Amino acid sequence: MKDFKRIVIKVGSSTLTHADGKLDVQQIKKIVKEISILTDQGYECIFVSSGAIAAGMGILNVHEKPNEIDKRQVLAAVGQVELIQLYSQLFFAFDHPIAQLLLTKDDFSNRTRYLNARNTCRLLLEKKIIPIINENDSVSINEIKLGDNDSLSAFVAALVDADLIVILTDIDGLYDSDPRENPNAKRYDKITEITDEIKHIAGTTGSKFGTGGMATKILAAEMAMSNGTDLIIANGDDPHDISRALRGENIGTHFVASEPNFNARKYWLRYATTLSGNLHIDEGAYQAIQKGKSLLPVGITSIDGDFEIGSVVGILFQNEKVGVGIVNYNNQEIEKILGQQTSKIKKILGYQYSDVVVHSDNLVKV
Numbered sequence: 001m002k003d004f005k006r007i008v009i010k011v012g013s014s015t016l017t018h019a020d021g022k023l024d025v026q027q028i029k030k031i032v033k034e035i036s037i038l039t040d041q042g043y044e045c046i047f048v049s050s051g052a053i054a055a056g057m058g059i060l061n062v063h064e065k066p067n068e069i070d071k072r073q074v075l076a077a078v079g080q081v082e083l084i085q086l087y088s089q090l091f092f093a094f095d096h097p098i099a100q101l102l103l104t105k106d107d108f109s110n111r112t113r114y115l116n117a118r119n120t121c122r123l124l125l126e127k128k129i130i131p132i133i134n135e136n137d138s139v140s141i142n143e144i145k146l147g148d149n150d151s152l153s154a155f156v157a158a159l160v161d162a163d164l165i166v167i168l169t170d171i172d173g174l175y176d177s178d179p180r181e182n183p184n185a186k187r188y189d190k191i192t193e194i195t196d197e198i199k200h201i202a203g204t205t206g207s208k209f210g211t212g213g214m215a216t217k218i219l220a221a222e223m224a225m226s227n228g229t230d231l232i233i234a235n236g237d238d239p240h241d242i243s244r245a246l247r248g249e250n251i252g253t254h255f256v257a258s259e260p261n262f263n264a265r266k267y268w269l270r271y272a273t274t275l276s277g278n279l280h281i282d283e284g285a286y287q288a289i290q291k292g293k294s295l296l297p298v299g300i301t302s303i304d305g306d307f308e309i310g311s312v313v314g315i316l317f318q319n320e321k322v323g324v325g326i327v328n329y330n331n332q333e334i335e336k337i338l339g340q341q342t343s344k345i346k347k348i349l350g351y352q353y354s355d356v357v358v359h360s361d362n363l364v365k366v
């Protein structure tokens with residue numbers, strides 16, 4: 001087992017609630033105790049907790065999770081209060097202060113907000129305060145939602161440079177078939193690469209209260225691994241399994257990361273950003289990008305969108321997205337210089353911020 005220090009622990013709604021949707025206080029106590037033990041042992045824990053919508057359903061006596069976004073927003077707003085109040089009391093009993101961060105996709109897309117959230121988390125950890133994070137469901141609408149807390153946990157892990165994510169759920173790990181239907185189903189202990197087969201096996205099953213199912217957990221594992229972060233999916237019935245897994249016991253399914261594929265900025269670009277527009281490029285530029293080169297004005301054929309310098313845009317070749325990058329010029333400037341040699345930029349615009357439209361350091365292939 002690697003030497004983990006900073007751990008994002010994500011617990012799903014199905015683990016935090018009874019079958020009728022009410023918060024399972026006994027279960028929550030066990031989770032709080034485990035996180036407290038780990039914190040006392042010197043691990044830095046960041047707790048990503050679902051359950052706001054489920055708790056809201058319990059309080060307002062709603063039995064089916066509604067599809068309408070406004071109804072979910074109300075449930076989340078009501079439920080989050082109950083959830084954090086409970087955590088505050090329970091962690092207090094273990095002498096651990098907590099902090100609440102409710103994040104939206106925007107907080108990851110916008111580099112300034114991202115860096116602020118990162119800084120806050122770092123300071124909280126430094127002061128031994130346990131950050132408890134959820135998506136800010138009551139202000140997020142579908143288009144800008146991360147949507148499930150498995151993805152949120154992977155974003156958070158990148159935000160805080162965690163070495164490990166533990167996802168506690170209602171199943172022992174990833175199986176080769178559904179163990180609830182097939183008694184011979186086999187659990188994967190270790191996965192070092194997410195193949196198409198693994199994605200296929202993960203399917204699209206969900207539970208009544210949670211959002212994700214296995215598919216979003218595998219996606220989270222893929223994101224985490226590309227950033228050099230391990231991920232363990234384990235059953236939340238006994239949260240002390242986290243300590244056992246850290247001691248090297250065979251618990252759940254362990255996705256083992258090798259070296260990161262991206263540096264932090266590229267990881268952020270690849271996964272966290274919302275695109276402000278697109279640059280369409282020609283074959284020559286496409287080949288250059290494949291070799292890790294920057295994008296020059298000469299290779300751009302057309303653009304769409306209104307965007308400022310520093311915006312994140314998609315890079316398209318033959319209408320397929322082949323990259324994401326940060327632009328050094330706004331859309332009006334690029335309109336004027338596209339198709340032109342770099343040596344002409346100054347003559348056309350009267351100034352030249354950069355030789356390239358997207359520098360290779362700010363460009364990631366997709």
Ligand code: GLU
Binds near residue numbers: 053134
């Ligand atoms: N953020 C949602 C909640 O607190 C949970 C999303 C999920 O189930 O992954 O209810």
